[in-house]
Amino acid sequence: MISLGDGIVDFILDGVGQVFFMGTPLVGAIILIALYVNSKKAALFAVIGSIIGGVTAIALGIPLDTVYFGIYGFNSVLTSIALGDTFLEKGYKAYLIAAIGAFFTAFITASLIHVTSVFGLPVETSGFVLTTWIILFAAYKFFGYKLAGAGVPPKQRANILKKEYNSGEEPIKMHEFTLGGFIKLIFTGISQVFFQENYLTGIIMVVGLTLATISLKPFAFGIQYPIFFAGVTAFIGSLVGTLTGIALKADRTSILMGLYGFNGVLTALAVMGVFLGFFYSTEGFPGAPQNFIIMLIAVVLSSIVTAFIGSITSKWNLPTLTAPFVFSSWLIELSAKVFPNIIQIIATLNIH
Amino acid sequence: MISLGDGIVDFILDGVGQVFFMGTPLVGAIILIALYVNSKKAALFAVIGSIIGGVTAIALGIPLDTVYFGIYGFNSVLTSIALGDTFLEKGYKAYLIAAIGAFFTAFITASLIHVTSVFGLPVETSGFVLTTWIILFAAYKFFGYKLAGAGVPPKQRANILKKEYNSGEEPIKMHEFTLGGFIKLIFTGISQVFFQENYLTGIIMVVGLTLATISLKPFAFGIQYPIFFAGVTAFIGSLVGTLTGIALKADRTSILMGLYGFNGVLTALAVMGVFLGFFYSTEGFPGAPQNFIIMLIAVVLSSIVTAFIGSITSKWNLPTLTAPFVFSSWLIELSAKVFPNIIQIIATLNIH
Amino acid sequence: MISLGDGIVDFILDGVGQVFFMGTPLVGAIILIALYVNSKKAALFAVIGSIIGGVTAIALGIPLDTVYFGIYGFNSVLTSIALGDTFLEKGYKAYLIAAIGAFFTAFITASLIHVTSVFGLPVETSGFVLTTWIILFAAYKFFGYKLAGAGVPPKQRANILKKEYNSGEEPIKMHEFTLGGFIKLIFTGISQVFFQENYLTGIIMVVGLTLATISLKPFAFGIQYPIFFAGVTAFIGSLVGTLTGIALKADRTSILMGLYGFNGVLTALAVMGVFLGFFYSTEGFPGAPQNFIIMLIAVVLSSIVTAFIGSITSKWNLPTLTAPFVFSSWLIELSAKVFPNIIQIIATLNIH
Incomplete structure (x- = not known):
């Protein structure tokens, strides 16, 4: 058994690595470097997402072994980057929305784990997709945040x-x-x-x-x-x-x-x-x-x-x-x- | 065992009460009073929906105990009010459409009971939502009935x-x-x-x-x-x-x-x-x-x-x-x- | 056991007949005649679809008995006609698209056979519907092919x-x-x-x-x-x-x-x-x-x-x-x- 104190860094990195189906700190760390090269914020939001996804799962009783392997992190990682850095208008509110998104992603990923298990399927990144679509679609009704414009092409x-x-x-x-x-x-x-x-x-x-x-x-x-x-x-x-x-x-x-x-x-x-x-x-x-x-x-x-x-x-x-x-x-x-x-x-x- | 003659009024009221997850005549009766205060027609359509939903289920072989508890009524209650009183143009045709809607709601609720049971979920008001969307969407193709306008704000x-x-x-x-x-x-x-x-x-x-x-x-x-x-x-x-x-x-x-x-x-x-x-x-x-x-x-x-x-x-x-x-x-x-x-x-x- | 050489014609005809739930060569043959009367191409694309659907299923290990009964043919038959003859612009590319569509239909029909079996449902023509919608929807993004115009009313x-x-x-x-x-x-x-x-x-x-x-x-x-x-x-x-x-x-x-x-x-x-x-x-x-x-x-x-x-x-x-x-x-x-x-x-x- 892993205890909560063990390898907190591993746990964050594994969540990032699992986006590529690899729950290893090495892959997670290299991905963060890769993100940092293009956007410091993307790397930051990846870490935020991994922490929130994992902590939510722990609070709701998922065994530490599973969480530390990144299973409840990777969907939240993607949601956090998508909402915090990519598709919504930037600003201080981006942090709040990314955090809310990463939090609900943990719930929705758990829901979809149950649904997909009925069909013998892996959950893949469906938790991220569903949660992020919910929040982006909702943005059309909520004046509190807006979709980002197209921006200047790199x-x-x-x-x-x-x-x-x-x-x-x-x-x-x-x-x-x-x-x-x-x-x-x-x-x-x-x-x-x-x-x-x-x-x-x-x-x-x-x-x-x-x-x-x-x-x-x-x-x-x-x-x-x-x-x-x-x-x-x-x-x-x-x-x-x-x-x-x-x-x-x-x-x-x-x-x-x-x-x-x-x-x-x-x-x-x-x-x-x-x-x-x-x-x-x-x-x-x-x-x-x-x-x-x-x-x-x-x-x-x-x-x-x-x-x-x-x-x-x-x-x-x-x-x-x-x-x-x-x-x-x-x-x-x-x-x-x-x-x-x-x-x-x-x-x-x-x-x- | 309950026989068909027993407590016909209970059966109608339980269907109404189950919208709030309460298959008791008391809740059903008070809801009808609450509806009556705002709209006599809403109360009437609630009763129509409860009867049609329940009778359809009985005709199709659902045990009386289950039907009398309102399980096959509450979705039809909501469909009947929505189609008869709220979202479509009023008139004599409203009764026909509400009845047809309540009838198909019983079928579709049964379908969704089977689907949701696969996932261990309750059916909730999904039978109402699906049936009513089908009929309201269809209204765009059918000249026979029209969506209601916004009306004057209360x-x-x-x-x-x-x-x-x-x-x-x-x-x-x-x-x-x-x-x-x-x-x-x-x-x-x-x-x-x-x-x-x-x-x-x-x-x-x-x-x-x-x-x-x-x-x-x-x-x-x-x-x-x-x-x-x-x-x-x-x-x-x-x-x-x-x-x-x-x-x-x-x-x-x-x-x-x-x-x-x-x-x-x-x-x-x-x-x-x-x-x-x-x-x-x-x-x-x-x-x-x-x-x-x-x-x-x-x-x-x-x-x-x-x-x-x-x-x-x-x-x-x-x-x-x-x-x-x-x-x-x-x-x-x-x-x-x-x-x-x-x-x-x-x-x-x-x-x- | 049927061997691959046996009744290749039956296998093609059964795929066509299964659209009407009848895996018999007689029905398949009469349907082809019926199609021919209205459109030679429709009959041709039906045959193409039946062959591709069946051959794909055989290549992926479905027992010959099942394939010969037309189970993996009928969805591909409909996709092939729909994409090759009906809803996309005609031309030499129609054959390529119909073939690709019939091929993916075999995969997607198999997927849906698994999904529907969870609910105890038959797959019906859902494999055709999903595949054809995917390809027709995609046509809006792909300049390579276009939806057919309405044409002259017969x-x-x-x-x-x-x-x-x-x-x-x-x-x-x-x-x-x-x-x-x-x-x-x-x-x-x-x-x-x-x-x-x-x-x-x-x-x-x-x-x-x-x-x-x-x-x-x-x-x-x-x-x-x-x-x-x-x-x-x-x-x-x-x-x-x-x-x-x-x-x-x-x-x-x-x-x-x-x-x-x-x-x-x-x-x-x-x-x-x-x-x-x-x-x-x-x-x-x-x-x-x-x-x-x-x-x-x-x-x-x-x-x-x-x-x-x-x-x-x-x-x-x-x-x-x-x-x-x-x-x-x-x-x-x-x-x-x-x-x-x-x-x-x-x-x-x-x-x-």
Whole structure:
């Protein structure tokens, strides 16, 4: 048993790391550095979210082992960044709203853990998505806070194209990118998992994921949790997601912001690493090679679903958040319960 | 066993009382009086709904004991009032539509009883909400009936403010209320559970709830069902819901109509009384004191969810009905299945 | 056991026939003829969908017996026609999109088979509805393909009224129809199950359903599957659905296109034939006569739900597809788990 005094720092970091399905302090710490590089506030709100999510769960009786593994932190981390730093107007009130959001996220995540367990599904980031949508939708009725404006496009958007950036109607074509610019875009897609638009942030995250998977300590539930080459998997997810968006002629700005990449990143990590165990082994089982194809199908689906959910949420001027990831990975995971050739490895471990 | 001839009046009254989670003729009768004070038609449609809901359930084979306890009546009661008296254009057709609505509500409530039982949830007023939304949404496609206009604001809206009532854009501030006016508003919030805007109606309802809980007869399932001080609980729910709306700067008119109160009323009664059993005891168990805090959290959430659902439904010019109550109480009740420190008392009794 | 070489034609035809809940080559073949009469492409896309749906399921490990019975074909059949021939701009890309849609439909249908099995429900055409909505909604974000325009109204719309066809605002009245025209309309409603607007197509389908039910061979699961008089049932469904639309004054064009008929057709076949077994007998049980009334209630509900879902989807300029059928038949089927007097016959056979 862990006691409350033990490793309070670990507990905060694990909550951050679990966004990438990794409850290890190393990943959490590297993510915080990656966020800090782009936005000090994003890093701060990540820490605030992790603390509030975890403390709420402890107060409500969740065993410390589970909480310290970050299970009740990661949804609150995302809510805190989204509400405190990204989608609402900044100011002193941002702290209050982020805290309220992170608090309710713990409740709503618990609710969804019960609902998803009925279907044998992981909760993924659904707690974050639902809570943040509730509060952002509510913002239209509450004069107390407002949605943030679009802001000035980051300079980097200009640096990935041969010509100058424009937000025109024309869908983007592959030949418009410089090679270096396209690679930057793929890393930007990874940074968008935390609502950042910065390729450096993405590169640091990939480094962290790779370091973590080279030597990952056993976790609290007593089994190994290696998503080997998680860095490579994240890159493939962002790449395939973005290419799908370009092929289907999604709008220029969404592509250039990395918005067709980040749901692919999470989907690839979830399907390949956690759910299907491609590179994963509990008792010498090497994972199912065909699951690599399932992962690619899931990532393509996540890009189509990004456009689908975007068509709905943009009517309300709201972001899709990570809903496309949640929705498409649930669909693939549910189908695996019916299709015998999709081999599930740790679906019984209902963590996220 | 009850036979069909027994206590037909009880059966009608219990259906009305169950809207407040109380299947007793006393509460039902007092609610009808409270409705009559504001609108004779509302009382009439409540009776129509209770009869149709109950008779449909009996015809479809539900045991008389269950039907007589009002389980298949209360959703139809609300549908009947909403469609017959509140949200559609009045006229002779209102009776037909209310009857059709109450009839389908019995079916849809039964459907939702099966769905919610899978998650271990009570059905609450979800049957009413779904059926009424279906029919109101459908009204946009059917020329046969029309949504009611806004009508003239009741005089009482003027009487709760120091200055004259105006429906301006500015959110309301606490200092605009007279003390008496504010208390009237809280009772109005209670009357809005039945779509009435009348503080007298609310006061009579609180009296009924209080009388009923002082000495409540054992009910058909063989256990006591006292929500002690249900009147006080209803008042607290309306108060906290309204204060949350004011603090978050919800729009002036919604606040003054009591719309931020009524979902709080139902949430407070459901969470505190039925679900968490704060004042409740089956075998000498005194309920869990910390559940009072859970109730307050649930009521605050219900006000945020009121704005959330309102943002969606107002796009279609539709009312939120009691959806914020259903949604937020389900979330809290689901979380209780995961959080050990939220103690459920009668969650296994799947009544509503 | 069936081997892959066996009866490849049967497997394609069964997928088509299962749209009408009949996994027999005869029904499938007659439906293809019926489609061909109105649109060669519709017949072609039906075959494409059936092949892709079935092959995907086989590749993912579903036993051949199940696949050959058409269980993984019928949702893909509808998606393929809807995306390839009906709702998107035509052209060479239509084949690609129909194929992608039919492929993902197999996955999403499998997902929904798991979800619906939790509630004891058949999956019906929900896999088609969800996949097709995802792709049509996504079309608003993807410049690569476009929704089809309204096109020129088929001539037949003029031939069912005494006066000339006009698409005015006035709801249609019974006396505007010629008798022959009204009967044509009811058959047109049957053809709309496959998104065709042609009474001849509807008549051929009724003939096929009738022939099939006169002498239906036992199917792979080892029990008889006769929906006796399925042709009559389909006609009653279209008739009652259309009459409900007229009575509630739905818009003129929707009525004349048969859009208030086709969900009634499917609902009647599902509720009466598959679900409630009115005319059906496994071991000499004659079915429950009162279920005829339940079927009528379900069909009326499906028309109301057509307007309800239409109010939502028309905001996005999208079709309701068969969602009204899925939604209303699920509601009735769920209520049957609670209402003892609705007798379910083969609800345990989770086929669709």
